[in-house]
Amino acid sequence: MKTPAQFAAELVRPEIRAINAYPVAPATGMIKLDAMENPFHLPDALRAELGRELAEVAINRYPDASGAAVKTALRAVLGIDERFSLILGNGSDELIQIVAVSLAKPGAAMLAVEPSFVMYRANAMLAQMRYVGVPLRPDFTLDTDLVLAAIAREAPALIFLAYPNNPTGNLFPLVDIERVVREAPGLVVIDEAYHPFAQVSFADRLAEFPNAIVMRTLSKLGLAGIRLGYAFGDPAWIAEFDKTRPPYNLNSLTQAVALIVLKHADVLAGQAATLRAERDALSDRLRRLPHMQVFPSAANFLLVRVPDANASFSRLQDAGILIKNLHGWHPLLSNCLRLSIGTPQENVALFGALQSM
Ligand SMILES: Cc1ncc(COP(=O)(O)O)c(C=O)c1O
Structure with missing residues (x-):
């Protein structure tokens, strides 16, 4: 045996x-x-409120599968444009996986700059996408011409750009990101995990581009333990990703904590x-x-x-x-x-x- x-x-x-x-x-x-x-x-007062409120959560029931209340709260607190739909993930890690799996047609490529967030490449492998890594310059600035050449050569279905980038910390110029999105034949995910510290966003420009979405997380803001990432963009994109999202991916306690803490944003x-x-x-x-x-x-x-x-x-x-x-x-x-x-x-x-x- x-x-x-x-x-x-x-x-x-x-x-x-x-x-x-x-x-x-x-x-x-x-x-x-x-x-x-x-x-x-x-x-302390907020922790006490969490203790009281979490005791009331019906953990015998499945969570709200759509996370509707959390989405409403996020929209209100972050001022997300009403033209965009939202999807919630068990951390933005899960959203990276959802997007990759959704676009992983046989032979499809994912492109990311290097060094960048390691989970892009990891999810290309999991989704069986061809991975194309384009090096940054030695000072970690974006070599836009090199990226555009790789886009022309590889026609990636999916590009991840972290804005600011991890682990380098820098912001690529918005004009360069714009060039990448315009030239890309596929979807560009602008990963704004560090948005609270950068205070600039691609969100204001998002409506101009049919092939981009913005992804963020509450992790760096102070809620890494509850695992809550979100992405927003045109409903046509988000509706497709919602099909790949595991049902009930956001547990009841995560949703409850987010709702309470977002009241005290x-x-x-x-x-x-x-x-x-x-x-x-x-x-x-x-x-x-x-x-x-x-x-x-x-x-x-x-x-x-x-x-x-x-x-x-x-x-x-x-x-x-x-x-x-x-x-x-x-x-x-x-x-x-x-x-x-x-x-x-x-x-x-x-x-x-x-x-x-
Ligand atoms: C650029 C970037 N995107 C996404 C994530 C993942 O965040 P989350 O905790 O929401 O899964 C990280 C975490 O370090 C990150 O650096």
Whole structure:
């Protein structure tokens, strides 16, 4: 009789057998600056309100499958144009998967710049799309001509552009994004996960382009734990993606938390403002350190280059600070570290540790 391992080896797709599960570093007891989370707690009164309200949620029932109330709240808080439809995902990670699966006709290609968010490429593989990675310039700016040449050559059905980009933190010029969308024969997803920190958006221009949608998330704003991403665009696109969305993908507790916290959106907006100020202050201070290259960031993290990223990462870890070591991720990221912006105290600790290296 075959063992389970033999069965799995025989039946699982080879490209899935070849990868590892998404790695999440243990962070217990550490200053956690590796995942671009909002480091602040919610105020006590709001936490108490959550406790009271969540106790009333009917968790014996399936959730509202459409997330209608959450969509209404998002529209109101974010001022989403009424011409656009919304789709909600279990994090924007799920929306990336939904869009990829929906467009993955045999032979279809997905294009993304590199380095960028790793889940684009991962989902191209899962959806069995051909993946086309176009390198950024060494300073991480967009080489628009190179992207346009790849578009002409590969005719991608799907393009992901993160605005601002992760892990580089920079915003590509809107005029360049516009050129990409105009030339693209397929759908361009403008991923605005870091919108609260960039405060600029493609949304105002979206109606001009039949082949673009905007995707965002509540994760970076302060609700990473509830897993709620959303995308909006022309109803013709969103209606198709809704067919690929697993039913009940947004659980009742997620929906309830979102509804309550969105009533207090000013709290999260205030925290984002603090993080923006902290980002700029930390960036200025780090820039003055010798041997430290700090790249411009419109997100809630900084990309820096140090002489020896592996050594810096280990020493920060020894000092109880967890960041992301990007060395080895992509040739352009050699000796790069990604530092999420923490509380003012955490940022002081991070600066102190980096200064003493
Ligand atoms: C550019 C970008 N898009 C999407 C995501 C995924 O966010 P979510 O937590 O909504 O799945 C991330 C997370 O780091 C990101 O950096």
